[in-house]
Each structure stands twice: as structure tokens, then as C-alpha cells.
Amino acid sequence: MSAPMTARKEERALMRTRTAMTRLGLGLFLLCLALPGAAAAVNQLQCPNDIDKDPAGDFPGPGDIDHNGNGVLDVDPNAVCMWIQGGDGFVRMADGYTIYMFGFSPVPLALPEEQAQSYGALAANAPAPNIFLDEGQELYLNLGNTGFLVRLDVDDAHTVHWHGFPEQSAIHDGVPEVSPAPRIGTIFTYWYQAVRPGTYFYHCHFEAPEHIQLGMIGNLYVRPAQNGTDKEYPTGSGRHYNKFAYNDGDGRTGYNVEAALQVIDFDRYFHDVFMNVQPDPFYNSRSSYPLFNGRGYPDTIDTSPAGIENEVSGFRQPIHSLVEAVKGDRILLRLSNVSTNAHHTVQVLGIPMRVVAKDAKLLRGPTGADMSYMANSITFGGGEAYDVILDTKDVAPGTYFVYSRNLNDLNNYRQARGGLMTEIRVSAP
Amino acid sequence: MDRQAFRFARAALIVAVLAAAGGAAPASAAISGITGTTFNFTARDGFLANPDGSYIYFWGLADDGGTGEVQLPGPTLILSQGTMVTINLTNMLPEPVSLVFPGQEGPTQPVYDANGRLRSLAQEAAPSGGTRTYTFTAGAPGTYYYQSGTHLDKQIPLGLYGAIIVRPPIAGQAYADAATAYDREYLLLLADLDHRLSTAAESGLSFDSTDWIAGYWFINGRSATDTMSEDNVPWLPNQPYGAMVSMHPGETILLRVLNMGRDPHPFHTHGNHVLAVGRDGRLLSTGGAAGADLAEFHFTVPAGSGQTWDGLFTWSADNLGWDVYGHAPGDPMQVGEYAPDHGKAIPTQTPYLTSLQYGDLYSGSPLLGQTGPLPPDHPGLNQTGAFFYMWHSHRENEMTNLNDFPGGMMTMLAIEAPWVPIP
Numbered sequence: 001m002s003a004p005m006t007a008r009k010e011e012r013a014l015m016r017t018r019t020a021m022t023r024l025g026l027g028l029f030l031l032c033l034a035l036p037g038a039a040a041a042v043n044q045l046q047c048p049n050d051i052d053k054d055p056a057g058d059f060p061g062p063g064d065i066d067h068n069g070n071g072v073l074d075v076d077p078n079a080v081c082m083w084i085q086g087g088d089g090f091v092r093m094a095d096g097y098t099i100y101m102f103g104f105s106p107v108p109l110a111l112p113e114e115q116a117q118s119y120g121a122l123a124a125n126a127p128a129p130n131i132f133l134d135e136g137q138e139l140y141l142n143l144g145n146t147g148f149l150v151r152l153d154v155d156d157a158h159t160v161h162w163h164g165f166p167e168q169s170a171i172h173d174g175v176p177e178v179s180p181a182p183r184i185g186t187i188f189t190y191w192y193q194a195v196r197p198g199t200y201f202y203h204c205h206f207e208a209p210e211h212i213q214l215g216m217i218g219n220l221y222v223r224p225a226q227n228g229t230d231k232e233y234p235t236g237s238g239r240h241y242n243k244f245a246y247n248d249g250d251g252r253t254g255y256n257v258e259a260a261l262q263v264i265d266f267d268r269y270f271h272d273v274f275m276n277v278q279p280d281p282f283y284n285s286r287s288s289y290p291l292f293n294g295r296g297y298p299d300t301i302d303t304s305p306a307g308i309e310n311e312v313s314g315f316r317q318p319i320h321s322l323v324e325a326v327k328g329d330r331i332l333l334r335l336s337n338v339s340t341n342a343h344h345t346v347q348v349l350g351i352p353m354r355v356v357a358k359d360a361k362l363l364r365g366p367t368g369a370d371m372s373y374m375a376n377s378i379t380f381g382g383g384e385a386y387d388v389i390l391d392t393k394d395v396a397p398g399t400y401f402v403y404s405r406n407l408n409d410l411n412n413y414r415q416a417r418g419g420l421m422t423e424i425r426v427s428a429p
Numbered sequence: 430m431d432r433q434a435f436r437f438a439r440a441a442l443i444v445a446v447l448a449a450a451g452g453a454a455p456a457s458a459a460i461s462g463i464t465g466t467t468f469n470f471t472a473r474d475g476f477l478a479n480p481d482g483s484y485i486y487f488w489g490l491a492d493d494g495g496t497g498e499v500q501l502p503g504p505t506l507i508l509s510q511g512t513m514v515t516i517n518l519t520n521m522l523p524e525p526v527s528l529v530f531p532g533q534e535g536p537t538q539p540v541y542d543a544n545g546r547l548r549s550l551a552q553e554a555a556p557s558g559g560t561r562t563y564t565f566t567a568g569a570p571g572t573y574y575y576q577s578g579t580h581l582d583k584q585i586p587l588g589l590y591g592a593i594i595v596r597p598p599i600a601g602q603a604y605a606d607a608a609t610a611y612d613r614e615y616l617l618l619l620a621d622l623d624h625r626l627s628t629a630a631e632s633g634l635s636f637d638s639t640d641w642i643a644g645y646w647f648i649n650g651r652s653a654t655d656t657m658s659e660d661n662v663p664w665l666p667n668q669p670y671g672a673m674v675s676m677h678p679g680e681t682i683l684l685r686v687l688n689m690g691r692d693p694h695p696f697h698t699h700g701n702h703v704l705a706v707g708r709d710g711r712l713l714s715t716g717g718a719a720g721a722d723l724a725e726f727h728f729t730v731p732a733g734s735g736q737t738w739d740g741l742f743t744w745s746a747d748n749l750g751w752d753v754y755g756h757a758p759g760d761p762m763q764v765g766e767y768a769p770d771h772g773k774a775i776p777t778q779t780p781y782l783t784s785l786q787y788g789d790l791y792s793g794s795p796l797l798g799q800t801g802p803l804p805p806d807h808p809g810l811n812q813t814g815a816f817f818y819m820w821h822s823h824r825e826n827e828m829t830n831l832n833d834f835p836g837g838m839m840t841m842l843a844i845e846a847p848w849v850p851i852p
Contacts, residue, residue, distance in 0.1 A: 044780040138750070140777070157786045164728035166701050167747045170816035170844075171779075171795040173699055177788040178817035178841075186784035191777045193750030207834050209825035282829045284642045340825040343693055361702065361726035366608070369715065369722045381695030383729035383823025 045113055045142050046189040047081035079138045082131065083107040083187075085116055086158030086204060086216065087146030089124030091317050092310035093289050094296035095415035099266060100150060100275035101215035102204070103316075104128035104158075107144065117185060120146035122313040126294030127262055128218025130319065131202060133194040135225040135247075140191055147184040150275060157181035159188075161205040162220060163338075163383065164360050166196050176206045197224035197246055198360025199334040199385045201262060209340055210280055213270055217338045219260040219293070219319075222360075245332050245387050246362040252372075253356050255332035255389055257325045261292050261402065263346070263420065265339040268413055285341045290409040290420035292321045297403075297412075297421035321422040323402075327392050327429050333402070335378060336385040344420065345405040347377040348388070351395050351424065357387035377405060392426050400424040460594065460616045460685070461660045461670055462505030466512055469493040470503065471519040472526050472554070472589060474631075475667045477501055480655050481830035485624060485645065486631035487588040488522055489667065500667050501650035502618050502689065503575070503591025508567040510595055516563045516575075518554045523633070525553035526589060529578035531735065532710045533565045537578060550578035570597040570604050571710025572616075572685040572737040582638040582691075587630055588650075590689045592618050595710070603683050603739045604712045606720045611683035611741060613851075615674045619732060619822070619838060620647040621690035624831060641691055646827040646837035648672040653821075653828065653839035672840040674820065675851045676744070678753075678797070679765025684740045688732035694827065695729045699818035700744055700842055702726040707739035729823050744844055746797075751775040753816075754846075755796040764847045790817045790841070798846025813849045818842040 084104045092098050103124025111119055123146070133139060141160055148154045159181045161174035171179050172190045182188040204216035224247040231251030232240050241254025265287030273281055292300050299308050300321040307318035325331050331351075337344055356372045357363055363371040378386045404410060404420035412418035471491045475498075476484040490503035508514060520526050529537050529551050540549040554561035573593040577584035594616070603609035621643035629636035648656045649670035656672040658665065676682050684703060688694055706713055706721040713723040730738050745765055746753045751773045754763050758772030775795050779785070782804050787793070792811040793801030799814040811817070821828050821839035830836030845851055 044778070044784075046777055048776070138776070161699075163697070164702070166728075167744060167749055168700055168818075169746065169749055169751075169753060169795065170791075170818065171775075173818060175699065175788070175817070175819045176786065177819065177835075178790040178811075180779060180785040180787050180791060183784060183786050186780065188780065188785060189777045191750075191775070193748065195748045195750075205819075208821075209828050209834055212825050280832060280834070282826050282832045282834070283644050285826050342824070343695075359702065359726060359728040363725070365722045366704075366724050367719070367722045371723060371725065381693055381729070381731060381824060383695045383697040384731060385728075 044187055044189070045083060045109070047109065047140050047142070048079035048138070078136055079140065080133060081109060081140045081142070082129070083109055083111075083142040083144065084129055085120030085123065085144040085146045087120045087122070087124055088148045088150050089122045089316055090310050090312040091124070091126045091215070091294060092308050093266070093412055094299040094418050095412040097268070097413065098310045098312055099268060099271050099289070101126060101266075101271060102148075102211055103215045104204075104218060105316075113187070116144045116187070117146050120144065121149050123316065124215065124313075125316050125318065126215050126291070127264070127319060128202065128216065130218065130260070131220040133222045134227070135194060135197045135222055137194050138191065139194060140189055142187050142189050143182055144187045145182040145184045151277065153277065155184060156211070157183055157206050158211070158216070159205045160190050160202050162190075162192060162200060162202050164198075164200045164385070165192065174205045181206060194222045196360065197222040198357065199260070199336060199387050200360050201336045201338060201385065203338060209282055210274075212338060213267060213285065213340045214274065215264070215266070215294070217262065217264055219262050219334070219336070221260060221334055241330070245356060245389070248362060253332070253362070253387070253389065254330060256329035257323065258332040258334065259321065259323045260334040260336070261321055261346075261422065263290065263292060263335070263337045263339055263344055264294070265290050265342055267341070287339070287342055287409065288413045290344070290404060292420060292422050293319045295321065297418045300422040323422070323424040325392055325424065325426050327395070327397050327426050329392050329426075331390040331392065331424065333388050333390065334385070335380070335388065337380045337382055339382045341382075342406070343379060343381040344409065345377050345379040346420070347403060347405045348390060348424075349401045349403070351390040351392055351400050351426075354389050354391070355386060356389055359385055390424070395426060397426050397428045400426065460505060460507065460614055462507040462592070462594065463492060463495065464507045467515045467517070468504070468506065469517045469519075471497075471499075471521055473499040473521045475499040477650070477668060478655075478665055479645065479652050479830055480836055481652075481833045483831070485622070486627045488584060488630070489588040490591060493519075498666050500669055501588045501647070502620070502670070503589070505592045505594065505616065505670070506575070507594045508596065510567055510570050510597055512567040514565055514567060518561050518563065520554035520556060520559045520561075523556050525549065525555055525559070525579055526584060527551040527553045527561065527578040528563050528575050530563075530565045530573065530575050530593070532571070532573040532737075533568055535565065548579070550581075553579055567593070567595045569710055570595045571707055572687055572739055573710050574687060574689060574737070576689070583626065583630070583636065585689070586622055586626055586691060590620075592616055592685070592687055594685065603707060604721070606706075606712055606714070608721050609683070609706050609712070609739070609741070610681070612680040613676060614683035614685065616649065616670075616685045616687065617672055617696070617820075617840070618649050619686065619688045619690055619694045619696065620650070621645065621692050621694070621827070622647070643690070643692060643827075644831040646690075646694075646822065648838055648840050652830050653836050656840040674840065674842040676842070676844055677765065677847050677851065678844060679743070679745045681741050681743045684738075684742055686730050686732050686738040686740065688734055688736050691734055692824075693731065693733045694838060695823045696732050696820070696838075697729045697823040698742065698820050698842070700816075700844070701742060702728050703730055703740035703742050705730065705738050705740045709737055746770065753797040755799065797844070798849065813845055815846070815849070816844040818844070
């Protein structure tokens with residue numbers, strides 16, 4: 001039998017295993033939920049002034065409280081409430097392989113808390129739900145723990161680490177060794193005051209090398225207060241912006257189109273042996289599936305609204321990475337690397353690029369020196385983030401590629417011409 | 430999980446014991462090392478104790494004027510700018526070794542074999558008792574290192590290296606620039622090792638370093654969670670330097686991050702950004718009177734192989750949005766407190782004890798310097814109510830000891846309440 005045939009046979013066998021385990025798991029899981037006293041949930045969803053859990057947690061509704069008795073329901077327009085569940089699931093890689101993962105999934109705030117576990121079962125998303133905030137907003141981030149439908153032997157907690165949050169407290173830093181973390185069936189609420197704009201990201205920090213490799217990461221950024229003001233940059237150029245990467249004062253980080261591109265490497269071997277209840281193979285972990293926002297090329301440019309579907313858990317990869325702009329636009333790329341095992345060089349082919357920020361800080365010295373620079377690429381390791389601005393003023397309409405210059409990243413496992421790549425499509429004005 | 434809890438407990442126990450003894454945290458504010466002008470080193474082999482239970486064969490340097498124990502990393506040299514330094518090296522290893530001093534000026538006196546092939550970057554000390562003397566002048570202030578100049582891809586990963594700190598004439602500053610002043614300083618020397626190289630060297634076998642895959646990672650010669658133990662603990666006789674970092678709110682600490690490994694290590698500091706003011710022993714400056722005008726912030730310090738970074742780190746709960754001391758609005762201010770949040774309560778509540786898992790280093794209270802209720806099975810290791818922050822390689826795989834989490838390149842920062850003394 002040829003090697004590819006063998007590989008396909010192995011894949012079919014693995015898929016049978018997965019399907020069987022999933023059925024078994026679902027049965028046991030729902031049984032646990034049905035048993036009185038089992039997996040007793042002590043949930044406590046916390047949203048600001050909003051105990052009715054209306055879908056938009058920050059708007060008044062029946063059940064909201066007038067704390068100070070002034071006749072007006074207390075609603076803080078700056079408060080954002082989110083609910084995510086941590087659990088397991090499956091996603092489809094661009095070569096068609098359905099891979100097991102841990103991940104976060106979004107939950108509507110109106111969902112009764114006792115339904116969280118069944119709602120979150122096999123719902124892991126790649127990547128985690130986006131968290132995009134405006135400077136000055138507060139975020140109540142409720143994290144529930146669904147449990148692990150396929151790995152019923154695992155009783156791990158989860159956390160949220162807002163990576164790079166400056167001046168953080170310990171209790172909301174999301175490191176389980178030094179703070180509380182929700183057990184299965186429970187909820188813990190993180191709170192953040194987003195006062196420093198920039199590109200961050202978030203991930204689970206519970207047994208971090210394992211939970212991150214398995215997929216518990218997501219995009220997170222804070223838009224600056226300068227947004228909404230009109231600035232011309234450069235002065236006299238006639239180019240005006242009202243959206244900016246940072247509070248730059250003069251509009252130099254102004255942009256028309258933005259996209260967050262998050263890099264993670266899925267190690268197929270790691271995911272497969274983990275699903276099959278084997279010890280974690282951290283040593284020599286390699287990237288089989290280098291991904292932008294949970295997908296390899298060409299899935300990165302699939303803009304269908306529901307996203308990519310897998311045969312086990314449905315549509316769990318909702319975020320595409322296709323960037324569309326009109327000639328003359330400036331494009332802000334918010335790049336982050338959350339790989340557990342590799343550095344990456346991400347290159348932009350054909351559009352002039354300026355690196356304006358690193359690690360959520362404008363590249364500007366303590367006395368105002370401009371440290372931004374022109375480049376075609378950035379090289380970063382896990383845990384680093386860059387903001388780059390692409391200027392399409394002087395380029396022809398067409399398709400431009402953003403891709404990894406670590407050339408073996410351009411594969412979806414054994415399938416060539418894929419991997420860490422996406423497209424920027426510039427149309428004529 | 431059980432083993433993980435045990436390991437954190439073991440490291441954290443020291444925090445608790447010291448706290449009970451005198452309210453002290455395990456870190457010392459000064460960098461351990463040796464000073465002077467003449468140093469006598471012996472290159473020897475030995476074994477590193479790893480938290481995963483293994484003993485790892487290594488080559489290191491011993492300070493003959495100190496304990497005489499071979500150690501990883503080699504003795505840290507703390508020098509005043511302009512010092513003429515002499516190192517007398519005795520080699521007890523089975524092959525020639527030498528020392529070079531990257532960042533210090535001057536040629537290295539290479540050695541070639543009979544066929545004209547380079548054998549060593551610097552003059553060697555012969556095996557099994559040979560000696561050689563090296564001299565250099567400690568140049569500009571900053572963080573540097575020494576390392577083997579012979580068979581680099583074998584001898585450096587095996588452990589023939591150590592840090593050099595060159596101090597400017599003004600005490601309490603990293604550089605001549607006053608903007609680099611600090612209250613405390615810490616050295617975090619990062620390193621990696623392919624254990625197969627170690628095994629081969631122990632058996633006198635060769636190892637193909639093109640096949641390098643690191644399996645162990647170190648900070649100051651120790652893998653987590655031993656990184657959090659004190660300097661000179663008796664159970665780590667060949668790894669004398671701890672890597673625990675402690676500070677009070679409002680203080681500025683200087684971090685000397687030095688990557689002696691083969692691989693780049695993105696080093697992530699929870700809690701706040703690092704303001705990098707120097708790299709490879711040079712102020713990040715356009716020059717002259719401009720000072721550190723090219724200083725840059727990182728939440729992950731991109732420590733490339735052989736690079737050194739000098740960075741400043743502060744923390745005061747600035748703009749956190751709630752009062753970490755739990756003050757009522759009329760209470761007096763704490764030293765170093767962020768005033769605008771004075772008296773503001775934490776906006777969230779902590780659910781019932783039974784619904785949460787509590788880390789061994791959680792005090793039971795979200796407030797700084799306070800403790801609170803914890804489940805009966807909790808070890809209660811954080812007696813001072815410190816805020817702990819994990820500092821680690823964000824190539825997360827490197828937080829393991831050969832497949833075992835937690836481990837590797839990871840340590841903690843403890844922010845202690847102002848009234849808790851830090852030695």
C-alpha cells in the first residue's frame with residue numbers, strides 16, 4: 001500500500017475513534033448533567049447593573065437595578081459584558097482533517113446559567129471569540145468551564161490571561177497558580193479597565209503549554225480615544241483619517257481598514273495523542289498546521305458568514321482573514337504570535353509597510369523619537385505582537401499576499417500551497 | 430495535576446517559611462556574584478539537579494576562591510567600569526577549553542591546527558590540569574558574559590559560560606544616564622540544553638549539534654520550579670543562583686536578561702511592560718546627551734541567542750480601576766499607591782469557595798498584603814498577600830522539563846505590600 005493510502009486509512013481509523021469517543025462522551029456527559037447533584041454548578045454570571053442577562057448586557061431592561069434610587073436604572077455605557085465557555089471540540093484544517101482542540105466559545109448572556117455546559121459542549125472555537133474594546137471601556141468577562149466531552153478524565157480549570165495588560169492585578173491576570181480559576185460547571189468573572197490602547201491577545205494560562213497548543217487563544221485589542229477625531233496625515237496631503245492604531249497626536253497611525261491576524265501552530269501529533277489520552281509530547285513539538293486565526297490557506301480567505309464547518313461539531317471557525325481595501329486606503333494589520341514552539345517571519349508582498357508599534361506600544365521613544373520603520377516583514381516569537389500599516393496609495397489594484405517566510409509553514413500538514421498565508425485584495429477606487 | 434501542585438507547593442513553601450520567620454520573601458535584592466580584579470576558575474564536570482528528578486551532566490566553572498563547587502552558570506563577575514581583569518583558568522575537563530568575552534574590545538588570539546584549520550577562538554588550557562590566563566578591561570557599563578571559545582556548539586550548551594556585570598561609577602544606575610536608575614536589580618540568565626548532548630558528553634561520545642532539539646531550559650542555571658528557591662540552597666550545590674524576583678509597588682527594578690542559549694527565547698513579563706534601555710551592553714540612544722531616547726517597551730522581551738537586554742520594570746496598579754489595598758475613601762494613602770483609584774472597590778465578587786480552584790500562591794484575597802478564606806485543602810503558601818506574576822518564555826513549550834509541565838524557563842515576580850520587608 002502506498003504511503004498516501006496508508007495515511008488515508010490511518011485518518012479514517014482516527015476518525016472512527018473520534019466519532020465513537022464523541023458519542024460515548026456525549027452520552028456520559030449528558031448523563032452527568034441529568035444526575036441530581038452531579039456536576040453541581042454554582043454559577044454566578046456577573047454583568048454591570050444587569051441581572052436580567054439581556055443579550056446586550058450593557059442596556060437597561062426588566063430586572064436592572066436602580067442602585068442609588070434616582071429613578072434611573074444604573075447603566076454604564078462604558079461597560080461591556082461577555083460570556084465565554086472553555087471546553088473542547090473539533091475544527092477542520094484546510095487539508096480536510098478534523099482535529100481535536102480545547103477552546104473558548106461565545107455564549108449569549110440571556111442563556112440560563114444551568115444550560116451553559118450543554119451549550120458549550122464541543123463548542124470550542126478557533127480562534128476564541130474576538131474581544132475588541134474602545135479605550136475607557138470596562139470589560140466584565142465571564143469565563144465558564146464546560147468540561148471536556150471527549151476527555152472525561154480531565155478535570156482542568158481554565159483561565160483568561162489578557163496578555164500584555166499593563167499594571168495588572170494578580171486575581172485578574174489569569175494565572176491559575178496564583179489566582180482563582182473556575183472548576184468544571186462554574187463561572188469566574190474577570191474585570192478590566194481598558195485604558196491603554198493597543199494590540200494584545202488573550203489565552204488560557206492553565207497548564208499553559210498544553211491549553212495554548214490545544215487552541216485556547218483569541219484576538220484582543222483596544223481602540224484609542226483618538227478615534228472619531230479628524231486628522232490629516234501628513235499635513236497638507238489631503239489624506240484624512242478618523243481611525244487610528246494609537247493616540248499618536250498627529251494621525252500617523254491613521255487607517256481605513258483593519259485586520260487582526262493571529263498566528264498559532266497546531267501540532268497534529270500533539271492533538272491526536274492528547275485526544276487519545278496519552279502524555280503530552282512537548283518535546284520536539286512541531287507545527288503541522290500553521291494558522292492565521294484558526295485556519296490555513298485557502299480557508300483563510302473563505303468569507304462565508306458561518307465559517308468553516310467540521311463534521312463533528314459544526315461551524316466553529318467563524319473568522320476569516322481576507323483583507324479587502326480600496327486603492328488609497330491604509331491598512332492596519334494587528335499581528336500577534338501565540339505559537340508554543342516557533343518564531344515566524346510574516347512578510348507582506350507588494351505593499352509598502354511601516355511598523356508602527358510593538359507589544360501594544362507605539363514605537364516612540366521616551367522623549368518623542370520616532371522609532372517606527374519601513375520593512376517588508378516582521379519576525380516574532382510566541383508572545384509578541386506588532387502593528388503595521390500598509391499604504392496602498394501607490395500600488396496597483398490586485399491581490400497581495402501576507403505569508404510566512406518560514407517556507408515550511410506554507411503547508412497544511414502534507415498538503416502543499418497552504419498554511420500561514422492570506423490575501424489582501426485591493427480594488428480600484 | 431497532583432505533581433504540578435506538589436512542585437508549586439515545594440517552591441512556594443520557602444515563601445511561606447520565610448514569611449513566617451520574618452516577613453521576608455525569598456529573593457535577595459542584590460545580584461549574587463564575585464567582585465575583584467583577579468579570579469581563579471577551574472573548569473570541571475558535574476551534575477545538575479532537575480525538578481523532574483533527573484540529574485543532568487554538565488561542564489561548568491568553579492570559583493576556586495569560593496566554594497570550589499562547579500556551577501551553572503559560572504560565577505557572575507560584578508565589575509567596576511575600567512577594571513583590568515585577570516582570570517586564571519585551570520582545566521580539569523577531558524578536552525581543551527578557553528574563554529572569550531563578547532562585548533569587550535580586543536582580539537581573541539585564535540589557535541589553528543597543523544593543517545591551518547581553526548581549533549579555538551582563543552588560547553586554550555590543556556585538558557586534565559592545563560592552565561591559561563585571560564585578561565580584559567571591563568569596558569562600557571552593561572550586561573555581558575563570558576563563554577567558551579573552543580568547540581562552541583558543544584562547550585557552551587554544556588555550561589561553560591557566566592554573566593559579567595559592568596557597573597558605571599554612579600551607584601544604582603545601569604548606565605551613566607540617570608534615567609537608568611533603579612531600586613533593585615535582578616539577573617535572569619536564560620539557557621537551553623539538548624539532553625542528548627549532555628548524555629553523549631558524559632559517555633565521551635560525539636553529538637551532531639545540527640540535530641539540536643532542546644529538552645531542558647534554565648533561568649540562572651535552574652529549571653522551574655527550582656528557579657523560585659533562594660540563592661545557595663544546600664540541595665542545589667551546583668546551581669547557586671535563584672531567579673525569584675521581588676519588589677514593592679512604586680519601585681523600579683532593573684532586569685538584566687541574558688540569553689546564553691542556542692535558541693531565541695521570547696521572555697514574557699506578566700504584570701507590566703519592560704522598558705528596555707540597553708542591549709548588548711549599550712544604551713539605546715541616538716548618542717551624546719540624548720540619554721536613553723530609543724528605549725522601547727516590550728511585554729515580551731525578544732531575547733535572541735547571545736543577546737543581553739537591560740530593562741526597567743515598575744508596578745503601582747496605575748489605572749487598574751480599583752484600590753488594591755481595599756481602602757475606604759477616607760483612609761490614609763499607602764506609600765506608592767495610585768491615588769485616583771483610592772477607595773474604589775473591586776467591581777467583581779469572588780464566587781463560593783467550592784466553585785473555584787485556588788492556586789497555591791493565591792492568598793485568599795484579591796487585595797495586596799491581605800489574606801482571606803481558602804478551601805481546607807489549600808496549602809496557604811502566600812502568607813504575606815503578595816501579588817505573584819509568572820515570568821516565562823512564551824515559546825510555551827519551554828515551560829517544561831522534558832515533557833513535564835511546569836518546569837523550564839519560568840519564574841515568578843512577587844510584588845509585596847509596602848510593609849512586608851524584602852531583604
